[in-house]
Amino acid sequence: MNKTNTPSQRLAALGMAMLLLGGALPSATAQSIFSYEDNKIPPKVDNAYESGLQYLKSTQRSDGSWGSSQQPGITAFCLLSILAHGEDPEYGPYAKVAKKAVDSILKAMNEKNGYIGTSMYNHGFATLALAEAYGTIQDDRIGPALKKAVDLILSAQSRNAQAAWRYSPESTDADTTVSGAQIVALVAARNAGLEIPDEAMKKALRYMQSCQRSDGSIGYTSQGSASAPRSAIGTLVFTLGKTEQSPAGKASFQNLKQFQDGVSSSSYFHYYLYYASQAYFHTNNKEWETWNAKNINRVLRLQSRSNGSWTGSHGEAFATATTLLSLALNYRFLPIYERSGSAH
Numbered sequence: 108m109n110k111t112n113t114p115s116q117r118l119a120a121l122g123m124a125m126l127l128l129g130g131a132l133p134s135a136t137a138q139s140i141f142s143y144e145d146n147k148i149p150p151k152v153d154n155a156y157e158s159g160l161q162y163l164k165s166t167q168r169s170d171g172s173w174g175s176s177q178q179p180g181i182t183a184f185c186l187l188s189i190l191a192h193g194e195d196p197e198y199g200p201y202a203k204v205a206k207k208a209v210d211s212i213l214k215a216m217n218e219k220n221g222y223i224g225t226s227m228y229n230h231g232f233a234t235l236a237l238a239e240a241y242g243t244i245q246d247d248r249i250g251p252a253l254k255k256a257v258d259l260i261l262s263a264q265s266r267n268a269q270a271a272w273r274y275s276p277e278s279t280d281a282d283t284t285v286s287g288a289q290i291v292a293l294v295a296a297r298n299a300g301l302e303i304p305d306e307a308m309k310k311a312l313r314y315m316q317s318c319q320r321s322d323g324s325i326g327y328t329s330q331g332s333a334s335a336p337r338s339a340i341g342t343l344v345f346t347l348g349k350t351e352q353s354p355a356g357k358a359s360f361q362n363l364k365q366f367q368d369g370v371s372s373s374s375y376f377h378y379y380l381y382y383a384s385q386a387y388f389h390t391n392n393k394e395w396e397t398w399n400a401k402n403i404n405r406v407l408r409l410q411s412r413s414n415g416s417w418t419g420s421h422g423e424a425f426a427t428a429t430t431l432l433s434l435a436l437n438y439r440f441l442p443i444y445e446r447s448g449s450a451h
Contacts, residue, residue: 148437155407156192158415159431163188164204165414166424171211173424179215180229182208183236184381184428191435191444196244209240213252220276221255227263227272231288234260238295239441257296260289261307269317270310282328283318286311287340287382291443294347298442312348315341316355323358335366336375339382346389360390367398374420380406380433388436389446399436406430 163185167173172182186208194201212233216223223233234256241249263276271281272289290311297303318326324333325341342363345356363386366379384402387395410417410430419426436444 149403151407152403152434152437155410155415156431156434158410159417159427160189160192160194160201160415162411162415162427163424164201167204167207170214171207171209173428174422176422177211178229179212179224180226180232181422181425181428182211182215183229183232184432185424186212186236187239187441188428188431188435190239190243191432191438191441193438193440196240205240205244206246209237209244209246209249212236213248216252216256221252221259222276223256226274227276227278227285228274228288230256230259230276231272231285231292234292235288235295235443238292238299238301239443241299253296253299254301257293257301257303260293261304264289264307264311269314270307271314280328281314283315283325283337283340284327286314287344290315290344291347295443298445308348312344312350315344319355319359321358323355323360323362325359325362333362333365334375335363335379336382338363338366339379339386342386342390343382346386351390356390360386363387364394367401377417377419377421377426377429377433381429384433384436385444388444392446395436402433406433 163173167185168177170177172179173185174181186205189201189205189208190196194205196202196205212223215229215233223230234253237249237253237256240246241253259276260272263272263278264270266277266279267273267281268279269281271283271286272278273281273285290308293303293308293311315325318329318331319341320326320330320333322333323338324331325337326332327334327337338359341359342351342356345351345353345359350356351360363383366383380402383398384395387398406417415427416423417426417430435441439445
């Protein structure tokens with residue numbers, strides 16, 4: 108099949124593939140067809156995105172993973188960046204790449220308890236990727252695996268004294284970065300049709316709020332100093348939890364806005380980009396448009412001209428995938444990118 112070149116062509120191809128396979132389009136994808144098909148993606152964005160995907164395709168390992176560490180969390184980000192571009196996961200130029208990535212994630216899962224990888228960071232991001240792939244990539248293993256992964260997240264929370272998460276499923280303490288990854292994964296799983304108890308989400312959001320300072324910043328394990336990634340995480344989870352208009356949600360977003368510039372030197376720069384793009388998009392459309400324009404100019408300047416990658420302290424695959432995902436709100440193909448808050 109010839110490559111589909113534009114967002115509308117990719118949407119049409121995805122829809123046709125799903126219909127031919129007897130499936131139904133996820134609700135967010137269906138919304139994208141009717142709400143966003145007339146949006147024109149700047150050619151420089153699509154060219155940069157395509158170059159980044161080509162880099163990921165060329166550097167995928169034979170087992171479907173990326174990077175020397177072969178962490179399923181990094182593989183999850185790479186898979187998400189492919190799906191976020193609206194690529195046809197059954198017949199398109201990245202179909203084999205996407206399916207190998209799914210296979211890698213599933214092989215990293217503990218069959219007994221559903222734990223993916225060796226840290227809850229990896230587990231949360233991998234669960235998110237499975238939720239976004241479910242109903243899009245035709246693989247009968249994804250649904251059961253997603254259910255097991257979600258059950259592990261919920262059981263880990265139920266054993267945790269703070270009703271949140273840290274590095275392992277048995278952790279009794281918690282931190283806001285690991286917890287943020289689990290919350291986003293649970294929202295994505297709910298979007299995919301899994302039953303997620305409201306009380307689990309309420310408890311998770313209460314933990315995040317307990318780590319918030321009076322200036323709106325989010326601490327790491329308790330109330331502490333601000334950081335750009337944690338402010339982005341806090342803003343995103345408050346919005347996904349439909350509490351963006353609460354005092355905590357408003358304060359978190361106001362705190363996030365002070366980090367629009369001056370974060371490029373941080374070792375967590377790409378982590379910030381990944382969360383901030385979603386935080387702005389879900390919370391306030393006008394603010395996102397301003398942030399997005401700056402982000403496009405910023406990340407395109409940093410992209411390698413030779414191979415389309417981005418570099419960072421956590422490796423090129425991670426930096427490239429998370430940077431692509433910070434641009435992916437321009438396409439809005441992923442169900443998790445369906446606006447859940449007011450985004451006025």
